[in-house]
Every structure is written in C-alpha cells, then in structure tokens.
Amino acid sequence: MPASCFQPREQTHRTSLAAIRTKAATRDRRFKYVLVAPSIFVLLLIGIFPLIYLIVVSFQNITMTDMDTSFQGLLNYRQMVNDTRMWQALLHTVIFTAIALPIELVLGLAMAQLFIDRIPGRQVFVALLVLPVVISPIVAGATWSLMFDNRFGPINQIIGWLIGGEATILWTINPNLVYPAILVAEVWQWTPFMFLLLLAALSAVDKSQLEAASIDGAGWWRTFFRIVLPAIWPVMAIAILIRGLDLFRLFDIVWALTRGGPGTMTETISIFAYVKGFQQFDTSFTAAVALMIIVLLSIVVMAALKRVELAR
Amino acid sequence: MKQAQFGLRAVAALFAVATLAWSTGAAAQSAAQRAVDAAKPLCAGGKTITIVWEAGLQSLDPLNFSGPKWEQLTGCKVKVVEAPVSEMFTKIMQEFRAGTGAYDALNVIPAWMPDLAQAGALEVLDPYVEKYGYAKELQTIAATYRDNQMKVNGKIYGFPDDGDVFIFYYRKDLFARDDLKKAFKAKHGYDLAPPKTWKQFDDIGSFFTEALKSEGIYGASMFRESGYGNFMFQERFRNEGGKFFDANMKATINSPAGVKVLTEWRNENRFMPPGVEKFGFVENLAVFLEGKSAMTISWPPYGRFAAGYLSEEKALSWVPKSKIAGKVGYTLPPGGHPELAAGFALSVAAGSKQKEAAYLFIQWLNSEDTSNQRVQLPYALRDPFRDSHFTNPGYLKLWPDAKDYLAALQAASKTGLLDLSLIQTDKYEEALRQGISRLWAGEDPKKILDDIAKQWDEVTAKVGVEKQKAVYSAWAAKSGAYPK
Numbered sequence: 001m002p003a004s005c006f007q008p009r010e011q012t013h014r015t016s017l018a019a020i021r022t023k024a025a026t027r028d029r030r031f032k033y034v035l036v037a038p039s040i041f042v043l044l045l046i047g048i049f050p051l052i053y054l055i056v057v058s059f060q061n062i063t064m065t066d067m068d069t070s071f072q073g074l075l076n077y078r079q080m081v082n083d084t085r086m087w088q089a090l091l092h093t094v095i096f097t098a099i100a101l102p103i104e105l106v107l108g109l110a111m112a113q114l115f116i117d118r119i120p121g122r123q124v125f126v127a128l129l130v131l132p133v134v135i136s137p138i139v140a141g142a143t144w145s146l147m148f149d150n151r152f153g154p155i156n157q158i159i160g161w162l163i164g165g166e167a168t169i170l171w172t173i174n175p176n177l178v179y180p181a182i183l184v185a186e187v188w189q190w191t192p193f194m195f196l197l198l199l200a201a202l203s204a205v206d207k208s209q210l211e212a213a214s215i216d217g218a219g220w221w222r223t224f225f226r227i228v229l230p231a232i233w234p235v236m237a238i239a240i241l242i243r244g245l246d247l248f249r250l251f252d253i254v255w256a257l258t259r260g261g262p263g264t265m266t267e268t269i270s271i272f273a274y275v276k277g278f279q280q281f282d283t284s285f286t287a288a289v290a291l292m293i294i295v296l297l298s299i300v301v302m303a304a305l306k307r308v309e310l311a312r
Numbered sequence: 313m314k315q316a317q318f319g320l321r322a323v324a325a326l327f328a329v330a331t332l333a334w335s336t337g338a339a340a341q342s343a344a345q346r347a348v349d350a351a352k353p354l355c356a357g358g359k360t361i362t363i364v365w366e367a368g369l370q371s372l373d374p375l376n377f378s379g380p381k382w383e384q385l386t387g388c389k390v391k392v393v394e395a396p397v398s399e400m401f402t403k404i405m406q407e408f409r410a411g412t413g414a415y416d417a418l419n420v421i422p423a424w425m426p427d428l429a430q431a432g433a434l435e436v437l438d439p440y441v442e443k444y445g446y447a448k449e450l451q452t453i454a455a456t457y458r459d460n461q462m463k464v465n466g467k468i469y470g471f472p473d474d475g476d477v478f479i480f481y482y483r484k485d486l487f488a489r490d491d492l493k494k495a496f497k498a499k500h501g502y503d504l505a506p507p508k509t510w511k512q513f514d515d516i517g518s519f520f521t522e523a524l525k526s527e528g529i530y531g532a533s534m535f536r537e538s539g540y541g542n543f544m545f546q547e548r549f550r551n552e553g554g555k556f557f558d559a560n561m562k563a564t565i566n567s568p569a570g571v572k573v574l575t576e577w578r579n580e581n582r583f584m585p586p587g588v589e590k591f592g593f594v595e596n597l598a599v600f601l602e603g604k605s606a607m608t609i610s611w612p613p614y615g616r617f618a619a620g621y622l623s624e625e626k627a628l629s630w631v632p633k634s635k636i637a638g639k640v641g642y643t644l645p646p647g648g649h650p651e652l653a654a655g656f657a658l659s660v661a662a663g664s665k666q667k668e669a670a671y672l673f674i675q676w677l678n679s680e681d682t683s684n685q686r687v688q689l690p691y692a693l694r695d696p697f698r699d700s701h702f703t704n705p706g707y708l709k710l711w712p713d714a715k716d717y718l719a720a721l722q723a724a725s726k727t728g729l730l731d732l733s734l735i736q737t738d739k740y741e742e743a744l745r746q747g748i749s750r751l752w753a754g755e756d757p758k759k760i761l762d763d764i765a766k767q768w769d770e771v772t773a774k775v776g777v778e779k780q781k782a783v784y785s786a787w788a789a790k791s792g793a794y795p796k
Contacts, residue, residue, distance in 0.1 A: 064405050065431045065736065150587035151595065168586035175753045261538065262744045262753035278402055280739050 051294070057287040064281030076288040085264055086289060089272035095140050095179075096254075096268065097247040099185050104243060105236075107187065108194025115195075116202045130196055141256025144185035148172055148257070161240045172258050178266055190246070194239055201235035202228070237308040243300065248297060269293060329698035338509070343449040344679035348385045350444060351672040355388035358570055359666060361673050363417040364404060366656070367394035372421075372627055373692035374457060377685070378677055385676075388669060397654070401428075401738070408433040408663050415661040416670035420470050422461035422657050423733040426783055429464040430735060435660035439467040440671040449680055452727040456695050460792040461657055461730070470657030471678040475687075475697035477724040478547060478650040481600065481614055482506050482607045483529075484641035506607075509574060510548070510646045513607070520606045521583035531583040533605035537592040538748040542741050543731065544609070545748065548573045550729055551647025561781040563768035564742075566761035572749075574757035589752040603635040609645050612695040612721055613652065619711040622690035638712060642720035644727065649795045652728040656694075696721050729791040734783050735775050743767040 063074045063085065080086055111129065115122060148171035160167040171181040205228055213223045229236075229244050251270040256265065260267030260275070267275075273293070277286030341349075361382075365371040379390035391773050393415065395403050401424050407414050408431065420428060428434045442448050450458065450471070457472035486492060496504040500515050507513040517531030524530075537545055554569030577732045581588055585599055599605045601618060608614070608698055620637035622628065644650055658674040676682055680700055686695050688707055696702055702722040708715050732740060747760045772780045787793055 064409060065427045065712060067432070150590060166586065170587060170589060170752070173589050173749070173752045215453070261746065261749040263750035263755075265753065280736065280742070281402075 020238060054291055054294075056286050057284055058291050060284045062283040064283055069196070072284075076285045079285060080292065085267070086269070086272055087265060089260075089267045089269045092266060093132050093248055093250060093268045093270075096182070096186070096250055097244060100183055100247055101178075101240065101244055103187050104191045104194045107191045108239075109198050109236075111195040112198040112202050115199055120274040126196075130192045133192045133196070135189065137189065137252035138256055140189045141185060144173070144181070144188075144253070145257050148181055173262055175262060175265060178258060178262065182254055182257055182266060185257065186247075186250070189253070190243060194243065197239040198232065199237055201232035205231045215305070234308065237304070241304050241308075244304075245297065245301070248293075248300075275301070277283075315557070318731055342679060342681050343444070343446050344676050345682040346444055346446075347672040347676035347679065351382075351386040351669060351676070354669045354672070355386040355668070358387060358389065359669055360389040360390040361416045361666070361670055362393060362414060363670075364393045364395060364400060364415050364672070365419050366400065367396050369627060369691055369693050370656075371692075371766060373543040373686055373689060373694060377689055377692070378682065382673060382676065388673065388674075390673070404428065404433060404661070405431065409662065413661075413663045413665040415703075416664040417674050417689060418659045418661050419656045420472065420659045421471075421654050421731075423473070423654070423731040423737050425461075425464050425469050425657070426733055426735055426787075427468050427737065428659075429467075433662055434469045434508055435662045435664070435667055435671075437470070437660065437671065440529050440660075440668075440675075441468060444672065444675055446675050446679075451677075452680060452700060453698050454696075454702075454722070456725045456728045457655070458654060460790045461655060463767065469645050470659040471674060472655065472697055473658045473678050473683070473694065474656040475695040475701070475721060476611055476655035477652050477695070477728050478543070478609050478645055478723065479615065479720050479724055480506065480607070480609050480614060480643050480645040480650075481618065482641045482643070483603075483639055484608050485639040486520065486529070487641070488604075492520075495519075495523060498513065506641065506643050507646045508648070510552075513646050514576070514580060515618075517580060517607065524606070528604055530585050530605050532600075532607040533579070533584050533588055533591060533596050533599045534580070534609060535591055535593070536577070536581070536589045536748075536752065537595075538745040538752075540592050541748040542745050543651050545573060545744060546732060547645070547649070547651035548647065549646070551645075551649050555669055555794065556732055557768075557772075557784055560782060561772055561777050563765035563772070565768065566758065566765040570761045571757050574760065575750055578757070580750060582652070598632045601632045601634045601636060603639075606705055609650075611693075612717075613693050615640065615642055615717045615720075616690070619713060619717070621711050625690045627691035631673050640713070642713075642717050644720065644723055644733055647795075648726045649727050649729050651732055652792060654731065697725070708721060727795075728792055729795065730787070735780055736771060739771045 059071055059073060060069050061075075062069050117128060119125075135143075146308055147155050150156055150168050150170055153171075155169045156169070158167055159169065160286060168175065209227050210223060210229075213227055218226070249270050250268045251274065254266055254268055255274075258266045260271045264272075264289050269289070273286055273289050276282045276289065336448060354722065363374060365374055371392050374390055374392045379392060383389050392405070399421065404415065404418055405428070418434070420434070424432070441450065450462075450468075453462075453472055454475065457475060461472040462468055462470060475613070478734070487506065493504045496516070496519050499519060502512075504516065504519075507516055513532070520529065520531035549565070549570055552569040552572055554567055554573075555564055558564050585591075591599075593610070596605075596608060596610060597614060597617065600608045600610075600614065617628070617631050618634050618636055620634040658678055660670045660674065664670050669779045677686070680698065683694075683698055683708075684700060684704055687693065687694050687701050688704070688710065696704075696707070696718065701707065702718045702725075704718075707718060731737075734740060743764045747764045750760050751757060
C-alpha cells in the first residue's frame with residue numbers, strides 16, 4: 001500500500017495532536033496567569049494605586065490644617081512652576097549630584113585599583129573602608145555636624161594647631177564653605193559603595209586579556225581604556241545610576257548639617273518636599289512636586305538604562 | 313392647711329440648707345480633688361490616658377511624677393508619647409487626620425492653637441470647665457498666660473501650663489566689682505548696671521569683653537541659631553516699636569525697626585564668643601554656666617541650672633556644672649517686654665475616645681495643688697505660671713536667690729509678649745528663621761527683611777487676606793501682643 005494512502009489519516013492525527021497541544025498550551029498559559037495574578041494584583045495595589053492617588057491629590061486642595069479638599073485643577077502645578085524656591089532646590093540637587101557623583105566614581109575606582117592586588121591586610125582595610133556605607137545617613141550627618149562644630153569639632157581644632165591659634169570656621173554657616181562641607185560628608189559616606197562595586201567588577205576582568213595586552217606592549221592607560229573599562233562598564237553604569245538616583249534624593253546629610261540653610265542655599269528637592277509636606281502641610285502641592293520628581297527620575301532612568309542597553 | 317404649709321416650708325428650708333452645705337463642701341474641695349473624684353469611676357477597669365509630651369526632660373514630669381501619681385489616685389494609667397517640639401504639631405495633625413483616636417490629651421504650643429482649632433483637632437473645654445468647676449482656678453493663672461494662651465475665638469482650647477518667658481541673666485559679681493564700675497563710669501559716663509536699653513547692652517557688652525579678656529570672659533552670649541533667633545527677633549522687634557502687619561495685612565517686618573534689630577545683632581556678635589551664630593539652648597547654656605559670658609537671655613531653666621539647684625540629679629547630668637552659682641542676677645531684658653517664647657498648654661484631642669477622662673487628667677495636672685508641685689520638679693522644665701507659684705514658700709527656699717528669680721519671672725509674666733500666632737504660623741516663622749540664617753551668612757539685613765515680607769505676603773494671600781486679617785486682629789487685640 002502506497003504510503004500516500006495513509007497521509008490523510010496521519011494529517012488528521014497531526015492536526016488533532018496540534019490542536020490538543022495548542023489547547024494544553026493555552027490552558028497552561030492561563031494557569032500561569034492565574035498563578036501570577038495575585039502577585040500582580042498586589043504589585044499594582046502597592047505600586048500603581050499610590051501613584052494614581054498621588055495624581056488625584058495633586059489636583060486637590062488638601063492642606064491638612066483645613067477641611068477643604070476640593071479639586072482645583074492645575075493650580076498646584078501652576079504654583080509649582082512659579083515657585084522659585086522649588087527651582088532653586090532642584091538646581092542645588094543637580095549641583096550636589098554633578099559634583100559628588102564624579103568624585104565618588106573616580107575615588108571609588110582609584111581605591112578599587114589599589115585594592116585589586118593582594119596586599120597585606122587587604123581584608124581588614126576593605127572592611128574598614130566599607131564601614132561608612134553601613135551607617136545610617138542621618139547618623140553620618142550628625143557625626144559630621146559634630147566634626148565641623150566650631151567649639152567641639154576636631155576639624156577646627158586641627159586647623160587651629162596648624163595655624164597656631166584658635167580657628168573659628170563656621171563650616172555650616174559660611175556660604176563659601178557650606179557646599180564643600182556637605183560634599184565632604186557625602187563623598188565620605190558613599191565612595192566606599194562605588195569602591196565595593198568596582199572592586200567586584202575589576203576582580204572579574206579576564207586576566208588573560210590583561211596578560212595578552214601586556215605581552216603586546218600596551219601601556220597602563222591603553223589597557224585600562226581598551227580592556228578594563230569595557231569589561232567593568234555594565235557594573236560601573238549601574239553603580240553610577242544607583243548613586244545618581246540616591247544623590248537626587250539627597251536629604252539626611254544636608255538636613256543634619258544645615259537643614260537646607262543658610263536661608264535655602266543648600267535646600268535639596270527632597271528637603272523642599274519634606275518642609276512643604278510635613279512641616280507646612282501643603283499636601284496637594286507636595287503631591288505635585290513629588291509627581292514632578294517621579295516623572296523626571298523616570299525619564300533619566302529610562303534614558304540611562306537604554307544607553308547601557310539594559311532595558312531591552 | 314397651716315400645718316401643710318409649715319411642712320412644705322420645713323422641707324424647702326431643709327433642702328436649701330442641704331444644697332448650701334453641699335455647695336460649700338464642693339467649693340471647699342480643690343479642683344485637683346474634684347478631678348480625682350470624678351475620674352475614679354471613669355477609670356474603673358484600668359483605662360489608659362495617652363498624652364503627647366515634649367521628649368527629653370519635659371516628659372520626665374508625666375513619666376516619673378504626675379503619671380504614676382494619677383494612676384495611684386484614680387486607677388487610670390498614663391501613656392506618654394514623646395516627640396521633639398519640631399515634630400509635635402505634625403504628629404498631632406497626622407493622628408487627627410488619620411482619626412485613630414490614639415491621643416487623648418495633648419501638649420500644645422499656644423501659637424499653634426489657631427491652626428489646630430481651625431482644623432478641629434482640639435476639643436472645646438468650656439463645657440468641661442463648667443461641669444467640673446475649674447473656672448475659679450483658671451483665674452489664678454498669671455494674667456499674661458491666662459488672657460493670651462488659652463482661647464481661640466472666645467473658646468477655651470487649652471490650659472496654659474508652662475511659664476516660658478525670656479529672662480535676662482547677668483553676673484552680679486562682675487557688675488559689683490569696683491574696678492569695673494569705676495572704669496565703666498569713666499568710659500561711658502553712667503553707672504554700670506544691668507542694661508535697660510539695647511544701647512546700654514552694647515556699651516556694657518563691649519566693655520566687659522575688653523576689660524575681662526584676660527579672664528576669658530565675654531560681655532554676652534545669646535541665642536543666634538535661627539530657630540531660637542526667631543523668638544529673639546520677635547521680642548526685640550516689638551520692643552523697638554515694630555509691628556508685624558499694617559492695617560491692610562501687609563507685612564511690615566521690613567520696617568526700620570526690623571532692620572535696626574538685625575543690624576545691631578550682627579554688630580553685637582563682636583563682643584560675644586566666636587561662633588555665637590550657631591548658639592542654641594545648650595551651647596549658650598554651656599558658655600554661661602562655665603562663667604565665660606557676663607550676660608545672656610534665655611528661658612527660666614537657665615536660672616535654676618545656674619544656681620546649681622539639684623545639679624546632682626541624674627536626669628540633669630548633661631547640664632555643665634555651674635561655676636557661677638550664687639553669682640547670677642535676674643531681671644527683664646532691655647526694653648522690658650520679654651518674649652513668652654513657645655510655652656505649653658494642655659488640651660484634649662478632639663479625636664479621643666475618652667475625652668472626659670483626658671480632661672480630668674489635664675485639670676488635675678494644671679490645678680493649683682498639682683502644678684505647684686510640678687513646677688518645682690528639678691528635672692522637668694515646667695516653669696512657674698500661676699500667681700501662687702511665684703510666691704510658693706517652698707519654691708522661695710529652693711536656693712538662696714530663688715526669691716529674686718521668682719520675682720523676675722513674675723515681673724516678666726506681667727509684661728511678656730506673645731509669639732505671633734496666625735493661621736499657618738509656621739510658614740511665617742520659617743521665612744523668619746531662614747532670614748536669620750542668611751544674616752549669619754553675611755547678607756544685607758534690609759534685603760533679607762524685604763524677602764521675608766514678600767514671603768509673608770504670599771502666605772497671607774494664600775490663606776486669604778480677610779481670613780488672616782481676622783485672626784491677626786484677634787491676636788493683636790490681646791494684652792500681650794504689643795507693648796502697651
């Protein structure tokens with residue numbers, strides 16, 4: 001019997017088999033959806049609901065000290081756009097980020113390079129260097145506030161010894177010194193974070209490539225830029241992103257040192273939002289500010305992730 | 313018929329006698345005892361009253377003294393929720409909005425009262441005062457506190473419970489030194505004595521700093537940190553004749569009086585310890601108690617700490633040991649109208665589920681009997697606020713100069729000036745605080761005050777000019793708003 005005689009039957013069999021498979025796959029897919037549905041629901045509830053509520057509140061007139069909660073359209077957004085103090089706070093935040101981030105990156109990388117080779121006491125040093133990261137930022141801020149204190153702080157004391165007289169430097173009041181003071185505290189606390197991530201990344205660089213480059217006569221800089229940097233770049237990008245976002249939310253250290261002063265000279269966007277929302281109870285206005293921050297950061301994060309090709 | 317009439321008269325007479333006897337007995341009973349008697353049945357079954365209190369020394373009063381005593385007397389436990397002053401308003405408002413009823417009684421800074429009353433966070437106390445016969449004892453609270461820190465729109469929202477007032481402290485041993493008296497008279501042409509004007513303060517301060525340099529003593533030290541400076545400015549600005557707003561509710565803080573105050577502040581720093589710009593309560597206290605400053609202005613506890621009163625008290629171990637005990641004089645600050653800076657009033661939370669019990673607790677706390685004990689607690693920072701506190705025989709004997717101290721406090725209570733109290737007071741104060749910190753950063757006083765006035769006008773416009781004007785007018789009509 002020619003084989004073709006069996007074709008229709010076989011075809012039917014295949015078709016029904018495919019149908020069964022499709023059906024099973026659909027059932028399987030549905031079952032998966034059922035399984036993940038509760039967690040998706042919870043995620044939406046805790047992730048999306050607050051965001052929607054934030055948007056709703058930003059169009060209302062909630063001030064906490066008043067019973068009026070009426071909708072007032074775009075009034076909060078208009079006020080926000082016209083609020084010079086808010087724009088200044090945003091500018092201060094950008095300044096802190098633009099200065100602290102490169103310093104932390106370069107110092108972190110330099111320290112990681114230093115510790116990549118096995119040196120005596122390496123583990124102890126690494127553990128000590130990482131200590132600032134585990135301290136709560138508000139505690140770090142309070143500690144630096146004492147360090148900079150003009151009466152009891154060691155910094156003025158040491159300067160006094162060096163100049164051979166009493167040093168009364170008002171680090172957190174003098175407009176020329178207040179930014180450096182905050183940046184020192186910030187860099188002190190978070191450079192070890194960069195160091196730790198970059199040390200891990202550097203440890204994973206293929207040694208054979210480095211040896212090959214060395215045999216080929218490539219210098220240190222050439223090796224670094226052509227082999228090391230591309231190898232550690234994904235980790236470095238993530239480290240920059242995390243620290244960049246953290247710096248954009250900078251609050252604790254500045255609050256402990258200056259509370260945003262003198263005047264509003266060091267007020268960051270987080271401090272501005274805190275003061276408006278939790279000291280002056282402009283709840284709806286603060287919601288508008290928070291939404292603006294969320295939108296801004298989302299754009300930055302998406303652009304950054306796209307750039308480092310992590311969001312594909 | 314006659315017999316019946318006689319019988320009726322006899323019953324009426326008996327009723328009248330019984331009523332008289334009962335009312336006389338009730339009147340003889342103190343407000344504290346009335347509160348205890350009324351609370352006992354309410355507390356049966358072990359209720360807990362939750363009260364918000366300033367964290368730190370202040371809260372040792374309910375934790376160590378009044379809380380345990382109230383439990384012993386009535387059976388009601390007292391739970392103390394401690395919060396720093398800067399967070400108390402936020403906590404109270406957030407709890408009220410959440411509507412959990414977690415707080416029963418509150419410590420409220422009188423300047424917050426309009427905001428809290430408008431929000432509905434405070435219970436109106438008039439019906440309770442009447443019900444539990446507290447009106448008479450309220451009248452014996454020193455007039456300044458009673459007339460200014462108790463009511464909003466004619467209703468009682470809190471009982472003034474802390475005589476916070478700025479007093480001028482000076483080193484009487486230095487003012488009495490013959491060499492200094494002679495040199496000062498020769499230089500300035502008038503006798504060395506505690507200053508009555510800010511010009512005299514400037515003269516004396518710079519003279520002392522120069523004359524006592526070798527002894528490491530500065531002419532004066534003051535609160536300059538912006539949070540404290542806010543109170544200092546409000547006091548001095550009004551003593552210089554300044555008004556916060558004009559008739560149209562436009563801010564006038566940038567008037568010549570304001571500029572004068574900020575300009576003089578900066579000039580005075582030259583005879584104060586280096587870094588005075590950062591001085592708050594503790595920094596200033598340390599310098600004064602170490603004997604490194606001849607004059608200062610602060611709240612009443614400075615007087616007790618300087619006298620070394622119960623310095624061995626464990627809770628006061630953080631206070632530097634006084635090197636100037638017995639050498640401190642007390643008087644009113646230059647200008648004669650000290651700031652009634654902050655202070656506390658006791659209120660009942662509108663959201664409480666046991667308002668009656670909470671009220672009775674604060675009546676007992678605030679009463680003549682209990683408050684006389686509380687203001688003498690060495691560790692708890694409650695300061696004399698009743699007429700009887702200033703003349704309390706026990707208090708007068710607490711240290712050798714206690715009578716002078718109490719006399720100064722009593723004088724201050726008669727001329728004290730209220731903190732500015734409006735709707736959203738903190739926004740006005742915040743602008744002022746920022747302005748003061750800008751002063752220490754070297755900015756021009758006039759420019760700073762112009763900016764503050766602009767910010768104040770913006771806040772007023774946002775609240776509503778007419779609405780705020782009504783609140784300000786009510787505040788300005790109080791006896792302690794401006795010097796009379």
